Amino acid sequence: MKFTDLKDSIKEGAKPVYLLEGEDAYFRMKGEEMIKQAFLVNPELNFSVFGGETLKGAALNGLVAALENYPFMAEKRIVKVTDFYPTEAEYNEYLQPLFEDFPPSGLLLIVNSAPAGKKGADLKRKKAVTFVDCGKAEPETVARWIYITFKRAGITCSADIAENIAAYCLCDMARVDAEVRKLIDYKVSGELKAEEADALVYKDADYRIYEMTGAIARRDYSKYCEISNDLKSKGADETAVLNGLLNYFKNLLSAACSPLSDAAYARENGLKEYAVKKNREQAVAIGTKNLASYVNMVYGAVSDIKNGVSVPASALLKCETAIFFGRE
DSSP, rough: HHHHHHHHHHHHHOSSSEEEEESSSHEEEEEOOOHHHOOOOSHHEEEEEEGGGGOOOGGGHHHHHHHHSOOOOSSEEEEEEOOOBHHHHHHIIEEEHHTTTTTTTEEEEEEEEOOTTTOOGGGGGGGEEEEOOOOOOOOOHHHHHHHHHHHOOOOEOOOOHHHHHHHHHTTTTTHHHHHHHHHHHHOEEEEEEEEHHHSOOOOHHHHHHHHHHHHHHTTHHHHHHHHHHHHHTOOOOHHHHHHHHHHHHHHHHHHHHOSOOHHHHHHHOOOOOOHHHHHHHHHHHHHHHHHHHHHHHHHHHHHHHTTHHHHHHHHHHHHHHHHHHHHO
16 A cells, blocks of 8 residues: 555554555655654553564564563553565564464564565565555655645645645655755745745755756756856866756656656666656757767766866856857
């Protein structure tokens, strides 16, 4: 299930095993909080934590024993395991009997930051496991969360502003939550204006690089300079700007040259389909021939800096001149 469905699932009662897995730390943290709030009583007696890296082979017997212990004056005993990636052989030998006849008073909470490797057991498909997808949410979902959170706080916010805040934070819910709370404290009530959100929300450096590539696609040199200068005023030097441009040009070129559909390319590269679509739109605007040239040029500029052939400022200026005034 998606993280957004967890609240309704909890209302139906506790599941034996919850697997909270995905790269968004906010979803993992909030999911754990929701489960513990709903089912944990006397945490000092009925809650224990294991590190997954210590649970190898026979050590898994300790986890099984913890789950089989009866809770103290409560319905559930919760055992949490972090970064837990048992092999298929370990699952079959130590965990399968537990998962197929799970103790009714136990609740296993597995919190993983990333999916298991190819050799690991696919826990989300095992009996008794309720998988909660804690991957990054789609922009539309994040924007809707922002809109609803402001509304509950007595602040009106347009859909466009909510979408902008989500984009500024790259849909990282930990950052989104912090920025929204900051805006609520600032605004208190009333209507949030676009200029207020733009001034107060910190724009992720990767988002600003994305904006720069958008300016390149539109040949908006003034906007490009504005963003570049802003990045450099906040600690990013010329080499960082060049590396950011190089990564984005490579990503655009790779997406543009791939025969895969947006959805298939997104799956293969761990991206969101929306991001792939946007990359390909920018690639079309810039042109694949230009992109290939930019990748070679910027890579050469970064190499020249590392080898002492060029200083960062002149290397960046040379690339900017070619990008904006030397295109075919």
